[in-house]
Amino acid sequence: MKIVVVGGGFAGLACAKALGGSEHDVVVIDKSNHNLFQPLLYQVATGALSPADIAEPIRKLLKRYPNVTVLLGEVAGIDPDQHQVRLQDGTTLSYNVLVLATGARYQYFGHEEWAQAAPGLKTIANARDIRGRLLRAFELAELSQDKQEQQRLTTTVVIGGGPTGVEMAGAIAELGRWTLKDEFRRIDPACARVLLVEGGERILGQFPAELAQYATEQLARLGVTVLTGRRVRDVTAQGVTIDEEFVPAGTIVWGAGVAATPVAQWLGLPPGPGGRVAVDRHLAVKGVSDIYALGDIALLEQDGQPLPGLAQVAKQQGEYLGRALRQGWEAAGEFRFHDRGNTAVIGRHAAIFDFGRIKLKGRIAWLLWAIVHVYLLVSFEKRLLVSLQWLWRYVTRARGVRLIP
């Protein structure tokens, strides 16, 4: 059977691995050549890690399975009737089973023009871009003779109070307060402002209120101004309009909303909430045949709630589907997500963990966060490199990757 997997993220990779060494002929297509460990992408964006520390070539990860072919390509369209995928370069691939795992991207609620001034954080290119913007803003402030312009340049606005927004705001505050300290002569990076803007009543809406409260306090301790229940009205290269107030800013980071890649459109199906496509308990897309959807693009309810767009959901779905395609549906049963706990880190000694009944915060949560994230990296070499850089940063408060861009 010919199985085409589109997307080499957590879901697609897990599915391909589960199919590795099987009798099926598997093709994995991704528009980038690497699998990215997105949970640490904010550390690349803030100069703490190198891109390669959290990215591995997909073909290297699947090298040992001779039945798996990896292709660099971007999907242009799908013909569900003909069972064909068309790539941007004109190549056409036939399939017996198609697995879609193309993930989510940032959306700007109808203001796509904001993307230029306020990049989201999904790819290595995004992270390099944001790192360059942050560091360049401090450089331009040092060059400037104008106090107001210096203040604008050293102000960062992070839009969206989810885990990514919280992690970015915390890391940016630490960058100014600690890493860049004493390196400038005309500005004081420790006085740099960081604003975190959230439209909802509180940040970290998916976490219990007490953990969110703790995160808010920790952000305040780092000097981050947390604004909740405030709407972003406009975003330009010069700053952000929050409700009626214009806040001049040198760097703006978007972490406010994601939407599925246009899978519904490819399949000619009506998109669900967030552009997702509805799947059944076998992860098969409803309304077409032989097509499955995994991860951020799949809409699946469990216990009356749609499953969230998390790495662990994607990974478990990929593993399940790979196993099911290999061993049959009877052996696999229906898909069920098992929550392994939810975490976010604010900064040094400060993280939160929500395991349902057990909730952790502070130093222990922070240490656990670090151990879990090192463990989840795909290779031994990366684990060693990341651990070493974290230890070094812990001792010196330096950040080793301060390249523009």
Add this chain to the structure above:
Amino acid sequence: MKIVVVGGGFAGLACAKALGGSEHDVVVIDKSNHNLFQPLLYQVATGALSPADIAEPIRKLLKRYPNVTVLLGEVAGIDPDQHQVRLQDGTTLSYNVLVLATGARYQYFGHEEWAQAAPGLKTIANARDIRGRLLRAFELAELSQDKQEQQRLTTTVVIGGGPTGVEMAGAIAELGRWTLKDEFRRIDPACARVLLVEGGERILGQFPAELAQYATEQLARLGVTVLTGRRVRDVTAQGVTIDEEFVPAGTIVWGAGVAATPVAQWLGLPPGPGGRVAVDRHLAVKGVSDIYALGDIALLEQDGQPLPGLAQVAKQQGEYLGRALRQGWEAAGEFRFHDRGNTAVIGRHAAIFDFGRIKLKGRIAWLLWAIVHVYLLVSFEKRLLVSLQWLWRYVTRARGVRLIP
């Protein structure tokens, strides 16, 4: 006294460090925010190291000297009479003493249009670009169904048989033969062709003939085709015309000729060979006052030979000038370059060293090369990270940084 140093490379950094803590007011200007360890740039271009492993922020390196200010900026012009430097953004800086250390860039002998298809290797951006081209060529070959196109894509031509060309050719051959082995299904990366083209009679013209001969043999052992006494007539995105023969190629790397940055033009002086400006034994530029030139832009003869464009020349000149400006010319005396030996590496277990009377090649030279290069890195963290990645690569033959771009 106000001293403006333009360029934060080996020469400029050494000069600024020597002036650190002195009574002078020092400003260092560079168009990038980092000091780059160029001797290992070819390893970034071939996916063995991350850019940050060989680059440190200039302001971090000079952080401890309160009398030194670092500015990100590019020189637009110099007014030697008014003693002023003008930057691209319009900023003007006055100086009592101006130190120029802006280095060299690749030149294409009047064929600047070749730069698009055949990038040189001078900056981090260049290295990322070349890495992306190399890896993408293999990806496109795997996608292609056409044997001829696959062969073109997996052919790399390196133009210029100096140390950079030799190091690039060797590393690219190892990339195909070892690193990418077993990862492709439709092509065999071990069959990828690498050509090294040199216009002169032999490669590594600045090394003794016996060492160059050894390097040629080692390149052949890795599968590199070395062509000497051959002229490049044309370069396009499709390949290289060598004498009358067109060689289709997927990646082309330029390492054939460098020229000084346009310092002579800034100063209104006639450029010497390679665009350099003549300096006296105190490294003062002849024909203007209070302006010094260091490194690749300075033309200085010693024992009847112009000093070569090497890192060690640049560094020694920077140290000398900083000391002279601090302690006076009498204490400093005249500049004299002390040759610490010249080296190039071909690949695993194969390097050459020329210490004048003593010549080394093979395993011992290779080990010494590695130790010297780790030692020369600017910080302890980088030494640790690079050593670790080298050990890992030595054992596994993997390369950890295979991102496109």
